[in-house]
Amino acid sequence: MSQERWDAVDDYIVEQLLDDDPGLAATLAASAAAGLPAIALTPAQAKLLHLLARIHGASSILEIGTLGGYSSIWLARALPDGGRLITLELDPRYAQVAAANIEQAGLAGVVEIRVGRALDSLQALREEGAGPFDLIFIDADKQTTPEYFQLALALSRPGSVIVTDNVVRGGALADAATADAGAQGMRRFHELLARGVDGHQVSATTIQTVGSKGYDGFTLALVGV
Numbered sequence: 001m002s003q004e005r006w007d008a009v010d011d012y013i014v015e016q017l018l019d020d021d022p023g024l025a026a027t028l029a030a031s032a033a034a035g036l037p038a039i040a041l042t043p044a045q046a047k048l049l050h051l052l053a054r055i056h057g058a059s060s061i062l063e064i065g066t067l068g069g070y071s072s073i074w075l076a077r078a079l080p081d082g083g084r085l086i087t088l089e090l091d092p093r094y095a096q097v098a099a100a101n102i103e104q105a106g107l108a109g110v111v112e113i114r115v116g117r118a119l120d121s122l123q124a125l126r127e128e129g130a131g132p133f134d135l136i137f138i139d140a141d142k143q144t145t146p147e148y149f150q151l152a153l154a155l156s157r158p159g160s161v162i163v164t165d166n167v168v169r170g171g172a173l174a175d176a177a178t179a180d181a182g183a184q185g186m187r188r189f190h191e192l193l194a195r196g197v198d199g200h201q202v203s204a205t206t207i208q209t210v211g212s213k214g215y216d217g218f219t220l221a222l223v224g225v
């Protein structure tokens, strides 16, 4: 099986199951024009996240890793009236591109972008008494994922859902000797899930995926049930 085949199938899925969406196409075009890396979720992945948020009835969502706001827009569109999404981004230039994209999508009143190191922003959210969030999407620097997950738990409630992207890393997840710092982060993340976090019950699974972004995967975790 090859990348070519995975691309063809993702194209087919988009053609069959995803509505034409000039707004989201504009988001991706503006992100590319601004020189942002092409690492947003694929449309099929983004729709999965959107559907999970709707299935869960999420009205408060936290995202770690905004980039140009592609996944933020998909998630924010899943919110009911009065719902809110906070998204955290390190790079002020990326955040500016995202803010423009989110405004274009008519979601400026729903989405708040916080610029800075996500560890600092998460700590600030805790100190403000923010949350608990119904759904949290972790998709920032991969090596810090275990720390993000622990802080996400602190901003959760029993029943919260935490989705983490890019956990399989082309299979490096299963390689103890991997030189990929991101994959090492995802191994530490799985070790954390395996041993548990004091004071929290978490039930999780990881699903391997292929598609137009290659071979990777995501972890779905349910808190406290």
Ligand code: SAH
Pocket (backbone or CB within 6 Å): 039, 040, 041, 064, 065, 066, 067, 068, 069, 070, 071, 072, 088, 089, 090, 091, 094, 116, 117, 118, 119, 139, 140, 141
């Ligand atoms: N969720 C986006 C993709 C995010 S890519 C989408 O699917 O559309 C990862 C993002 O995490 C990048 O924008 C990167 O700048 C950001 N990032 C990296 N390190 C970070 C940190 N320490 N704190 C906050 N954001 C960070």
Ligand code: DHB
Pocket (backbone or CB within 6 Å): 039, 040, 041, 139, 140, 165, 166
């Ligand atoms: C990278 C980040 C992502 O969120 C992703 O989905 C793929 C790659 C990266 O930093 O390389």
Ligand code: MG
Pocket (backbone or CB within 6 Å): 039, 040, 041, 139, 165, 166
């Ligand atoms: Mg990702």
